[in-house]
Amino acid sequence: MSHSKDQFLNDVFLTLQNYIRESGNSEKVVSVKRPDALKKILPAISDEGVSDQTLVQELKTILDHSVNTTHPMFLNQLFGGFDAAAWAGEVASTLLNPTMATYEIAPIATVIEKRIVNELLEMMGLERGEGIMVTGGSNSNLLAMLCARTDYNPSIRQTGFGHNRFRVYVSAEAHYSFDKAANITGIGTQNLIQIPSNDKGEMIPEELERIIAADIKDGYVPIMVGATFGTTVLGAFDPLPKIARICETYKVWLHADAAWGGGALFSHSARHLLKGIQLADSVTFDAHKTLGTPLITSFFLTKHSGILKNTNRGGGAEYLFHEYDNSEWDTGTYSLQCGRRADALKFWLLWRSYGTEGMIQRTEHLLELARFATKEISENPRFKLIHSNYLNVCFQVHARRDVENINSFTLKVRNALLKEGKAMVNYATRADGTVFFRLVFPNHQTQKGHVSELLKIILETADRIEIA
Template sequence: MLDKKSFREEAHKLVDWMADFYENIEDYPVKSQAQPGDIIGQLPTIPPEKGESFTQVFKDFENIILPGMTHWQSPNFHAYFPGNSSYPSVLGEMLTATLGAQCMIWETSPAAAELEELMINWLKPLMSIPDSWTGCIQDTASTATLAALISAREQKTNWSINQSGFDTQKLRFYCSSETHSSIDKAVKVLGAGVDNLVKVAVDDHLAIIPEELERMIKEDLDSGYIPCAVVAAVGTTGTLAVDPVEAIGKICQKHDVWLHVDAAYAGTALMLPEYHYLIQGIDKADSLVFNPHKWMFTNFDCTVYFVHDAESLIKTFEILPEYLKTSTRGKVKDYRDWGVPLGRRFRALKLWFVIRDFGIEGIQTRLREHIGYAEWFAEQVESSKDFEIVITPILNVVCFRFNPGLQEESKLDELNASLVAGINASGDAYLTHTKIKGKYALRMVIGQTYVQKKHVEKAWSLIKNLA
C-alpha cells in the first residue's frame, strides 16, 4: 500500500512517464487495435485479497490497459470531435485531483466558486455573449442542455411540474434532424416524451429553415400543444451546420418559447472575433452551451453553460435541506443550485490554467492554424479527380468522399466505408464518418491541440494511398 514516501517516488515516475507519453504519442496506433474481450480476458475475474505493489499495477496498466486505449491526444486523431488536453490543463487536473474538493457550494470551497464565476466573466466579452448573462461550468453539454430544457419546462408551466408532476401538459420541443442525440435524450429524461420532439426540416446547408419552424409551432398551437423550447445548433455534430440564431430567436420571442443554443464544439470559434457572426441574434436566446473540453485545449470534462435568466435556472433546481443551509446563502453563488448534480468538481481550475498559459492570443493563433489546415485539406480534395467535397466545409471540419467515377450510390457508400476502415486499421490516423443527404461521407476534423500541417499532409497521403 502506498504511503507518503512511496507516493512521492511513484508520482515522480508517473510525471516522467506522462511527459514521455506525450513526446512519443505518435508511436502508438491512434485507434486501439484491440478486439472485443481482449482487455477483460487478460485481467483476473476477482479482485485481490491483499494489496499489490504499485509497480505491478502500473506494469499491468502499460501491458494491458494502454493497448486498449484510443489516443485522443495524438495529432493524428481526426475523428468525431476532439477531446483535447494540453500541458497546463493536465497540471491543473493533477492539482484538482490532489485537492479532492467537493465544490457543491461556496462554503465547501470559496475559491472554486469564485474562480468559476471569474471564468464566466472572462469568456463573455471574448465570445460576444451579452454582458447581462451569467453562467456556470457543467460536466458535459448533455447535462447543460438537460438543465436548459428543464428550465424551459418549468418556466412555461409556472414551475408546476416540479411541484405536482406531469398531468395533461402537451409540451413540444423543436430542433433540426441534424441536432445532437443529447436533445432526444434530454426530452426523454425531462418527461416530455420523445414523440413531442419535433424535427424541423433543413436547407441545403443542413440548417433549420425558420419558416418551417414557425409553421410547425403554429400547427402545434392550433392542435392544442404548448410550444416550450427550440434548440438551435451552432455547429451540428455531423457537418458543423449552423442554424440561423437571429431568425429563430425572433420566432421564439414571438411565441414565448425558450431558445437554447447548442454550440458544444463550434462555440470555441467564438474566441475569434471574425466568427462572432455565428451567434448573431444571441440576445434573443435564453441559454448557450459550449465545451472547452472539445476544441479549447482543456481536459474532459468542462462545459460552459451561459444563461440569460439565472433566477429561472436556480428556481428550477434549488432544494435546501437543513444540512446545506449556510450563513452566506444569498451573498454568493452556490452552484449546486445551477443544475442537476449536487456534487461538483473544481473544473474552473484547469480552464484558468489553460487561458493563462496560452493567453487569448495563443488560443486564437492555434484555432486559426487549425482552420487554415482544414482549408488546405479541402483544397487537396477539390483538386483531386477521385475525391469530392460532400458539403461546403466550415471551420476545421471537411466532409468528403472517394469517388473514382462510380454511378451507384450504394457502391460508393461501400467503397468509402471500406476506406475509413482501412485508415483506422492502419493505426496511422483515425477518421469517422457521417451521412449527408443519404451519402456516406468521411469527416476530417483538424482540431487536436498540437496538430501541425505535417500531420494533415500525412493523413491526406495515407487516404490517397489506401484509396
C-alpha cells in the same frame, strides 16, 4: 508521505511524462484489439493488493492499449490533443478533490468558475445572466429544457405536468441529446419535433414558424426551440436572428447548442458564425471541444439571472446549505448535481497560459487546417468534397476504376484505415444513404503536414483495397 509512495508517484509521473513525450511521434493512433484479447491482457481482481511496481506496469499496459487522443492524427471526435497547462489544472482538481456545492469547501475554485462564467457571458452579450459548469453538453441541453419548463410555469417543479401537450423544436441536424432530454424531462420524445434543414444543414426558419403555428392550432404548447451553432456532422450554424424573431412572436424559450461551434468566440475569421447569440435565452458551450482542455469542460449559460435556482432548488438546507458569510456564493443551490468537480481549474490555467489573443490564434490555426484540407480535397480528382464549413470537412474517396459504389468503397477505406491504426477519422451516413469521411479539426497538435499525410494514407489504403 512515506518514501515508497514518493517513489511510486515519481514512477507514475515519469511513465506519464514518457507517454506524453512519445505519443505525438508514435506510429499508430490505436492498435485495434477485440474485447476478448484485452480481457486476457488485464489481470483479474485479487483478494490481495499488488505492489507499486506492478501498478506502474499495469498503468503502462493501459496506456499502450488505449486510443492515443493526443496524437496529431486523432481526428475522430470533436476533441483531441494535449495541453500541459490544462492538464495541470485537471491534476490539481483531482488532488484537491473538493465539491463545488458550497463556497466554504471550494473557495478559490468557486471564484474561478464564476469569473470564467462571467467572462463567457460578456463575450456572448449575456452580461446580466448567470451560468454554471455541467457534466457535458448533453446535460447542458437537458438543463435548457428544464429552464424552459420553469420559464413557462415555475410551479411544474412541484406539481408535475398537468398535460402532455408541450412541444420542443430542434433541427433535423441537432444533437441526439435533445431526444434524451425530452425523455428525462417527461416532455416525451414524440413531442420533440425535428424541423427540416436546408442542404447546408441549417434549420429552415419558415418551416419552424409553420410547424409552431400548426401545433398551436392543434392545442400544443411550444416551450422551447433548440438551435444549433455547429452541428456534429456538417458544422452548420442555424440562422439565430430569424429563429429568435419567431421565438419572440410565440413567447418560446430559445436555446443555442454551441457545444461545438462556440469555439468561434475565440476567433476573428469565424466569429460571425455566432451572429445573434446574444438573442438566445440560454447557451451550451464546451471548452473541451476546440479550445484544448481535457474532458469535461462544459458550461450552461443564460441571460436570465435566477432561473437556475428556480429550476434546481430543493433540499440540502438541513446539512449542507447553511446561512454563513459568503453563502451567496454557493453554487449547489442552482446545480443539478450535489457533488461536482472543480472543472474550471483546467480551463482557467489554459486561458491564463495563452491569454485571449493566444486562444484566438490557436482557434485560427484549426480553421486554417480546415481550409487547407478543403483545398487539398477539392483539387484531387480521387476525392469528392461533400461539404465544408467551420471545422468540418466531409468527403468521399473514389476507386481508380469506376467499378464500385462510392458509398460502400468509402466505408471500406475508412474501416481499413481504422484497423491499420495510423489515423482515426470518423464517418457519417446521410438519410439518402450517402457515406463520407467526417474530418474534423479540434486537435491543436495537428499541422498541415499531418493533413497531407492523412490524405496520402487514405489514397494508399484505397489503392490496396481496390487491388485486393
